[in-house]
Amino acid sequence: MAVERREQQEGDLLLQTAVEDYAGSSGQLPVIDEESLDPEFIKLVEVFSGHQHVNACIQCGTCSGSCAFSYKMQQTPRKLMAMIRAGMRDDVLASDTFWYCTSCYYCSARCPRGINLTEVMYALRHLAAGRRKNTEAAAYYDCFNSVLRSYGRLYESGLLVRLAMKTDPMSLVAYGPLGVKMFLKGKLNLLPERVRALDEIRQLYAIAAEMEEGI
Numbered sequence: 001m002a003v004e005r006r007e008q009q010e011g012d013l014l015l016q017t018a019v020e021d022y023a024g025s026s027g028q029l030p031v032i033d034e035e036s037l038d039p040e041f042i043k044l045v046e047v048f049s050g051h052q053h054v055n056a057c058i059q060c061g062t063c064s065g066s067c068a069f070s071y072k073m074q075q076t077p078r079k080l081m082a083m084i085r086a087g088m089r090d091d092v093l094a095s096d097t098f099w100y101c102t103s104c105y106y107c108s109a110r111c112p113r114g115i116n117l118t119e120v121m122y123a124l125r126h127l128a129a130g131r132r133k134n135t136e137a138a139a140y141y142d143c144f145n146s147v148l149r150s151y152g153r154l155y156e157s158g159l160l161v162r163l164a165m166k167t168d169p170m171s172l173v174a175y176g177p178l179g180v181k182m183f184l185k186g187k188l189n190l191l192p193e194r195v196r197a198l199d200e201i202r203q204l205y206a207i208a209a210e211m212e213e214g215i
Helices: 001-027 041-048 062-066 077-086 089-093 107-110 116-128 135-153 156-166 172-185 196-210
Strands: none
Touching: 001 107, 001 196, 041 077, 041 116, 062 077, 077 089, 089 116, 107 116, 107 172, 135 156, 135 196, 156 172
16 A cells, blocks of 8 residues: 555656646646647658657656756757647747757667657757747858858858858957967868769758748
């Protein structure tokens, strides 16, 4: 009886924690309109993340416990996975969770279900980039992809200039001394270099653009 009572108490505590996590500081669970849910959203995320099996998530919370920045996120990784499975497309893409991801792959390495959550975060960044042009993180993502489409590889000077033009042009003045030091040490190229397989890379971007037409 004592064991059963303890298990019941532990179960109640886990349920209470899950409810509080989802409800947030207000302590109230939001009302969700079923018509606002997109049951196909999970399939889109799985395709863009390299066919990660999101439905295999058992909500154990290992990903949230492994993430060094989960305390800063609007939704923890565990909660975001639940929202994806529920089809809460707009709420997921409006989240800041994946912008805080540093791609350390710690959550992926520890996931007991073998889900590469870092790739899921990459997919969500890609899907949300067009919706959040006002954020610096989304602007960086957009400029990074623009540089890759242009040259097939990273071009630091071009990336910095494009990002500054999208966010704060005066930031170029602040980065000036650092840029000079990097150039003198041979760490910064003034002119870009293009890879040989640039056409193939652009074809991949074209395929991705076609897939996004239905988003």
